[in-house]
Amino acid sequence: MKKITSLLFATAMLLSIGAWAQEKAVNPSEFHGAVADKKSYKVVYQLNSDDDKIIKATMKNIMNALEDPRLKGKLQAELVVHGGGVAVFKKTNSYESQLKALQAKGVILAECANTLRERNISKDELFDFISFVPSGNGEIIIRQQQGWAIVHP
Amino acid sequence: MKKITSLLFATAMLLSIGAWAQEKAVNPSEFHGAVADKKSYKVVYQLNSDDDKIIKATMKNIMNALEDPRLKGKLQAELVVHGGGVAVFKKTNSYESQLKALQAKGVILAECANTLRERNISKDELFDFISFVPSGNGEIIIRQQQGWAIVHP
Amino acid sequence: MKKITSLLFATAMLLSIGAWAQEKAVNPSEFHGAVADKKSYKVVYQLNSDDDKIIKATMKNIMNALEDPRLKGKLQAELVVHGGGVAVFKKTNSYESQLKALQAKGVILAECANTLRERNISKDELFDFISFVPSGNGEIIIRQQQGWAIVHP
Numbered sequence: 001m002k003k004i005t006s007l008l009f010a011t012a013m014l015l016s017i018g019a020w021a022q023e024k025a026v027n028p029s030e031f032h033g034a035v036a037d038k039k040s041y042k043v044v045y046q047l048n049s050d051d052d053k054i055i056k057a058t059m060k061n062i063m064n065a066l067e068d069p070r071l072k073g074k075l076q077a078e079l080v081v082h083g084g085g086v087a088v089f090k091k092t093n094s095y096e097s098q099l100k101a102l103q104a105k106g107v108i109l110a111e112c113a114n115t116l117r118e119r120n121i122s123k124d125e126l127f128d129f130i131s132f133v134p135s136g137n138g139e140i141i142i143r144q145q146q147g148w149a150i151v152h153p
Numbered sequence: 154m155k156k157i158t159s160l161l162f163a164t165a166m167l168l169s170i171g172a173w174a175q176e177k178a179v180n181p182s183e184f185h186g187a188v189a190d191k192k193s194y195k196v197v198y199q200l201n202s203d204d205d206k207i208i209k210a211t212m213k214n215i216m217n218a219l220e221d222p223r224l225k226g227k228l229q230a231e232l233v234v235h236g237g238g239v240a241v242f243k244k245t246n247s248y249e250s251q252l253k254a255l256q257a258k259g260v261i262l263a264e265c266a267n268t269l270r271e272r273n274i275s276k277d278e279l280f281d282f283i284s285f286v287p288s289g290n291g292e293i294i295i296r297q298q299q300g301w302a303i304v305h306p
Numbered sequence: 307m308k309k310i311t312s313l314l315f316a317t318a319m320l321l322s323i324g325a326w327a328q329e330k331a332v333n334p335s336e337f338h339g340a341v342a343d344k345k346s347y348k349v350v351y352q353l354n355s356d357d358d359k360i361i362k363a364t365m366k367n368i369m370n371a372l373e374d375p376r377l378k379g380k381l382q383a384e385l386v387v388h389g390g391g392v393a394v395f396k397k398t399n400s401y402e403s404q405l406k407a408l409q410a411k412g413v414i415l416a417e418c419a420n421t422l423r424e425r426n427i428s429k430d431e432l433f434d435f436i437s438f439v440p441s442g443n444g445e446i447i448i449r450q451q452q453g454w455a456i457v458h459p
Contacts, residue, residue, distance in 0.1 A: 026266040026276055026285045033263055033286035034295035043294045048363075048459060057201075057236060061290045064267050068291030075294070083363060083459075110339055113332040114370050123332055132332045133339035137367045137457060138374030141349045141381070142340035144455035149297035151290060152305055152458055153201060153236075179419040179429055179438045186416055186439035187448035196447045210354075210389060214443045217420050221444030228447070302450035304443060305458055306354060306389075 028069075036070035042148040043077050044140055050084035058153045059088075059098045065151075066105050077102075078143065082112035082136025086119065089126040096127060103129065112136030181222075189223035195301040196230050197293055203237035211306045212241075212251045218304075219258050230255075231296065235265035235289025239272065242279040249280060256282065265289030334375075342376035348454040349383050350446055356390035364459045365394075365404045371457075372411050383408075384449065388418035388442025392425065395432040402433060409435065418442030 043065065047058045062077050079102065081088055088095050089111055103109060109130040116123060123132070133139040144150055196218065200211045215230050232255065234241055241248050242264055256262060262283040269276060276285070286292040297303055349371065353364045368383050385408065387394055394401050395417055409415060415436040422429060429438070439445040450456055 026269060028287070030285055031266065031287055032284040033261075033292045034299060036291075036295045038298060041294055041298050043297075046457075061235075064265075064288045065290035065294055068288040070287060070295060071291050082367075112370075113337065116332060131338040132336055134334075134337055134376060135370045135374040137371035138342075138377050139339050140457055141347055141371055141455045142342045142376060144349075145344060145347050145453075146340060147298075149294045150303060150456060151199075151293055179422060181440070183438055184419065184440055185437040186414075186445045187452060189444075189448045191451060194447055194451050196450075214388075217418075217441045218443035218447055221441040223440060223448060224444050300451075302447045303456060304352075304446055 034070070036074070039074065041071055041075045042143075042146075043075065044143040044148050044150055045077060045079045046136075046140055046150065046152040047079060047081045047085035047088060048083035048136070050087035054153065055085070055088050055095065056098075059095070059102060061151065061153045062102055062107060063105075066107075076106060078108035078110060078139075078148075080110050080112070080133070080136045080139050080143075082115050085136075086111060086115050086121060086126070089130050091125060091127060099127065100129070110136070110139060112139070187223070189227070192227065194224055194228045195296075195299075196228065197296040197301050197303055198230060198232045199289075199293055199303065199305040200232060200234045200238035200241060201236035201289070203240035207306065208238070208241050208248065209251075212248070212255060214304065214306045215255055215260060216258075219260075229259060231261035231263060231292075231301075233263050233265070233286070233289045233292050233296075235268050238289075239264060239268050239274060239279070242283050244278060244280060252280065253282070263289070263292060265292070340376070342380070345380065347377055347381045348449075348452075349381065350449040350454050350456055351383060351385045352442075352446055352456065352458040353385060353387045353391035353394060354389035354442070356393035360459065361391070361394050361401065362404075365401070365408060367457065367459045368408055368413060369411075372413075382412060384414035384416060384445075384454075386416050386418070386439070386442045386445050386449075388421050391442075392417060392421050392427060392432070395436050397431060397433060405433065406435070416442070416445060418445070 045058060045062055065071060066075055087093055099109060110133045111130050112135055113132050114135045198211060198215055218224060219228055240246055252262060263286045264283050265288055266285050267288045293303060351364060351368050371377060372381055393399055405415060416439045417436050418441055419438050420441045
């Protein structure tokens with residue numbers, strides 16, 4: 001008898017957890033919003049802050065966009081870094097693994113050369129797997145005029 | 154005599170207030186800037202902060218855009234909320250009336266489902282008149298690639 | 307002998323400084339990023355903060371974009387100011403020379419008239435060489451829908 005009670009209790013637990021999870025999560029059938037009917041999408045992300053929270057949020061945001069079921073396998077992204085954002089590319093900081101994970105998904109990692117000159121930063125202080133653009137602002141503008149979206153988290 | 158003096162004084166007061174108001178306000182004839190010659194306009198607003206000032210400014214900005222004489226009756230807007238911005242949709246917060254005023258003007262209210270999962274927030278904690286998108290970042294990107302403008306206040 | 311030693315020392319110094327400068331700077335041949343093959347580019351910059359650092363960064367960003375070798379002589383920019391950003395246009399503040407330098411390069415300086423009304427600011431408190439738009443948000447939206455890029459530093 002005790003066994004049956006235990007079993008019933010466990011089943012009730014499982015059912016209630018299931019119900020809780022279902023109520024908690026948003027069911028994909030409830031999703032609304034834009035329909036992605038194009039073959040490919042392009043976006044430039046702007047990072048100009050040395051705030052650790054913003055740096056991490058920006059990298060997570062790019063990953064979320066790449067993993068969005070509507071965009072998966074169809075999105076080309078570029079991270080354009082200028083001003084204080086250069087922190088994300090410094091060897092002495094701890095963002096290497098997240099950056100490499102993004103690069104493995106095709107994300108272009110671009111540093112503003114103006115920022116290096118203005119802040120007297122040597123490119124040797126930065127990861128060697130990044131690329132450089134004359135100005136981050138110019139890059140953002142040209143990309144948009146080529147049809148890329150812009151996100152500044 | 155005293156009556157006439159009072160009357161003159163009151164008139165002078167009114168005239169000077171009128172002059173002051175006129176000098177103070179920008180006369181519509183002084184407006185420059187873009188000419189809106191399209192039939193319809195579309196914009197997505199990004200909100201990813203839980204800062205009360207930014208939340209209120211974002212909602213006010215949308216309202217100002219909807220009321221801009223150049224856009225009035227021609228603008229479709231969507232508020233895309235992700236990250237900390239989810240605060241605006243929480244039942245325990247006090248933004249319900251402003252949100253409903255925006256919705257009454259056709260503004261789409263969209264919450265990022267990723268944020269709920271990452272922050273362990275149940276959709277029951279949020280107003281029931283909002284809608285959900287798989288990721289806020291994906292939504293912003295797709296909308297822009299469909300020709301919508303983006304504003305991040 | 308001492309003379310020769312000094313000369314050798316000075317030469318070694320110069321060479322090492324040269325090498326250091328070369329290593330430090332990003333060589334233009336190392337630039338990657340977007341190619342600017344259009345005849346003209348247009349961008350609207352959004353400023354809605356009274357933070358001195360953000361105000362200065364925004365003006366420097368515009369200048370950097372105008373000076374980007376890819377965009378030089380081909381970029382039309384507009385600075386749209388709303389909310390707290392109105393600080394940049396106040397006569398009592400110290401941004402006049404930078405603003406005039408931007409204006410000399412063709413940058414349109416546009417203040418949101420809504421902000422003046424909401425904050426009870428007289429246009430007489432602002433520099434007389436700026437222009438006004440009914441709403442900064444409307445301006446940003448219309449410009450984007452006319453094909454301008456947007457940057458919010």
